[in-house]
Amino acid sequence: MAAVPVIGAGVIVPTTDGRVLLGRRTTAGEEPSWGLPGGKADRAGESFEQAAARELAEETGIVLPAAAMRVLAVLLDHQGGRPRLTAAVLAPPSDAPAVVTEPHACAGWERFALDALPAPLFYPSALVLGSWLPGLTDPAGAHRYPLLPSGIRPASD
Numbered sequence: 275m276a277a278v279p280v281i282g283a284g285v286i287v288p289t290t291d292g293r294v295l296l297g298r299r300t301t302a303g304e305e306p307s308w309g310l311p312g313g314k315a316d317r318a319g320e321s322f323e324q325a326a327a328r329e330l331a332e333e334t335g336i337v338l339p340a341a342a343m344r345v346l347a348v349l350l351d352h353q354g355g356r357p358r359l360t361a362a363v364l365a366p367p368s369d370a371p372a373v374v375t376e377p378h379a380c381a382g383w384e385r386f387a388l389d390a391l392p393a394p395l396f397y398p399s400a401l402v403l404g405s406w407l408p409g410l411t412d413p414a415g416a417h418r419y420p421l422l423p424s425g426i427r428p429a430s431d
Contacts, residue, residue, distance in 0.1 A: 277355055277356040277357065278356070279356070279357040279358065279359060280314060280356060280357070280358040280359070281314065281315050281316070281358075281359045281360075282312060282313050282314045282315055282325065282329075282358070282359075282360055282361070282398075283312050283313070283315055283322045283323075283325045283326040283329065283360065283361040283362075283363045284309075284310045284311075284312035284326075284360055284361070284362055284363065284398055284399055284401075284402035285310055285311045285312050285326045285329065285330050285343075285363050285365050286310060286346075286362070286363065286364045286365060286402060286403065286406050287310075287311065287330065287334075287336065287338075287365045287367075287368055288364075288365070288367045288368075289367060289368065289369050289385055290367045290369055291369075292387070292388060293385040293386055293387055293388070294310075294385065294386055294388060294391075294403075295310070295311065295334070295336075295368075295372055295383060295384075295385050296308045296309060296310060296383070296384060296385075296386055296391070296392065296395075296399070297309055297310075297311065297333070297334075297372075297374075297380040297381075297382065297383045297384075298380060298381040298382050298383075298384075299379065299380060299381075299396055300378075300379060300380065300381045301378075301379045302378070305394070307394045307395060307396040307399075308391070308392045308393070308394070308395050308396065308399070309395070309396030309398075309399040310396075310399040310402055310403070311329055311330045311333045311334050311336075312326065312329050312330075312333075312360075312363075312398070312399075312402070313325070313329040313332075313333070314329075315361070321340070322343075322345050322361035322363055323340040323341070323343035323344075323345065323363060324340045325361075326340070326343045326361070326363035326365065327339060327340035327343055327365075328340075330365065332375060332376075333375055333376055333380065334372040334373060334375065334383055335370075335371075335372065335373040335375055336368055336370045336371075336372055337370075338365050338366060338368060342365065342366045343363050343364070343365055343366075344363065344364045345361050345362065345363055345364075345421055346362040346363070346364050346405040346406060346420065346421060347361075347362045347405040347418050347419055347420040347421055348360070348361055348362070348418075348419045348421070349361075349362060349398070349401045349402065349405070349416060349417065349418055349419070350416070350417040350419070351397070351398070351401065351413075351415060351416040351417070352415060353397050353415070358398065360398050360401060360402060362401070362402040362405035362406065363402075364406060388407060391403070397413070400413070401413075401416055401418070404418070405418065405420065
């Protein structure tokens, strides 16, 4: 039987001074790591932007409108033998305080300078950040599908 795919969104929340929000992941059964807010897009009719806004509010208490979210890329990986499709979603800058709303999964939220990201990063979060930050490389077996800017059309053959 094939593994059920996971479809979700990782949310990049930059600050006005150029840092990014990351949480200390403490999910049972996983190695501790640092990750972006995010989760499954599993509600009927929910877009990646809507899932990103909902997950951000559920996990951090930060409320930002889905209409202000921008999908940068769609990422495909099969880490752990399970297909996962993740939208890399960029939120508008926010300095709002982040609170721990899911203590079983997150030990705290912190903001980091882009040149001083903590390690290890949660695998999907590393992929999402690579859609936004130049210089981060994708691990083997990961596939990135950047979205074209609005109004840009691919060249025809």
